[in-house]
Amino acid sequence: MKNIRVTCFIQQGAFGDSKILKLESVLTSVYQGHFGRDFKLTFCWISIPYEQSYIAGELSNASTVQMPVEDGTPDPLRHEFMREVCDKWQKITHCSKDEIILVSPNMAKFKAFDNKLMNRFAKSSRRSTKLKMVARMLAGKLKKGYLNTSVNL
Amino acid sequence: MPLYTISTQSSLPVQQREQLAKLIMDVHCGLTGAPETFVNVLFSTNAPLNRGIALNILGTVRKGRTATMNDELQLLMMDKVSELLRIPQLQMEISLFEIPARWIMEGGEILPEPGEEDDCEWLQNGHGE
Numbered sequence: 359m360k361n362i363r364v365t366c367f368i369q370q371g372a373f374g375d376s377k378i379l380k381l382e383s384v385l386t387s388v389y390q391g392h393f394g395r396d397f398k399l400t401f402c403w404i405s406i407p408y409e410q411s412y413i414a415g416e417l418s419n420a421s422t423v424q425m426p427v428e429d430g431t432p433d434p435l436r437h438e439f440m441r442e443v444c445d446k447w448q449k450i451t452h453c454s455k456d457e458i459i460l461v462s463p464n465m466a467k468f469k470a471f472d473n474k475l476m477n478r479f480a481k482s483s484r485r486s487t488k489l490k491m492v493a494r495m496l497a498g499k500l501k502k503g504y505l506n507t508s509v510n511l
Numbered sequence: 512m513p514l515y516t517i518s519t520q521s522s523l524p525v526q527q528r529e530q531l532a533k534l535i536m537d538v539h540c541g542l543t544g545a546p547e548t549f550v551n552v553l554f555s556t557n558a559p560l561n562r563g564i565a566l567n568i569l570g571t572v573r574k575g576r577t578a579t580m581n582d583e584l585q586l587l588m589m590d591k592v593s594e595l596l597r598i599p600q601l602q603m604e605i606s607l608f609e610i611p612a613r614w615i616m617e618g619g620e621i622l623p624e625p626g627e628e629d630d631c632e633w634l635q636n637g638h639g640e
């Protein structure tokens with residue numbers, strides 16, 4: 359079983375808990391449908407408080423979803439998968455096509471980006487910050503049934 | 512994309528966030544020619560940044576521009592943001608992370624490569640408007 363971490367940046371309070379759990383279930387099926395049942399998806403929901411995200415200089419309602427795929431996945435397969443993810447996301451959340459930004463990088467690139475994000479922090483704080491984020495995610499799961507935290511650390 | 516993540520130790524006032532979001536869009540689009548509708552800016556606070564650093568800018572951008580243009584983008588961004596927020600450049604960090612456009616979907620479509628926006632039918636037909 360290969361574990362895939364999916365990161366979803368969503369506007370705080372935009373979707374109810376049941377909608378988020380449905381997204382997890384449906385998007386897992388979509389992923390497994392395209393790439394096989396060997397993959398287990400772990401979703402991390404990062405909420406963005408009001409007035410902390412902008413598109414084209416204006417307040418944004420968009421969600422940004424990062425769903426990595428295996429290195430070397432051919433573009434036609436990747437794109438077909440991405441289209442289905444966006445379709446399903448819109449159907450479940452009732453958002454417009456402009457309110458979902460999907461990034462499906464190769465796994466290696468996704469890990470490199472994760473490192474880049476962590477490298478923003480002082481070297482001495484990286485470990486404790488990571489632990490803090492994990493603890494918050496787990497506390498969020500106990501409370502709501504899914505891993506979640508805020509974009510504010 | 513681009514997605515600029517602005518990390519600070521303490522929260523910036525709303526007015527400054529708005530000004531910064533517009534400034535980043537103007538600088539990015541002015542230099543690269545990218546459409547404004549692509550420019551996302553996200554603010555993250557309470558970040559334990561490096562000692563002496565007040566603000567970190569991480570720009571996730573489409574791959575395909577020259578190293579010279581990316582360098583120029585970072586220098587200009589640093590200059591303009593420092594001027595707007597009155598933060599010395601020594602207290603700021605900026606870096607770019609490149610991702611192939613064909614791995615990104617916005618408006619239900621795969622993004623065009625940098626410089627190919629004019630040939631992109633869905634973009635010319637009013638994406639995000």
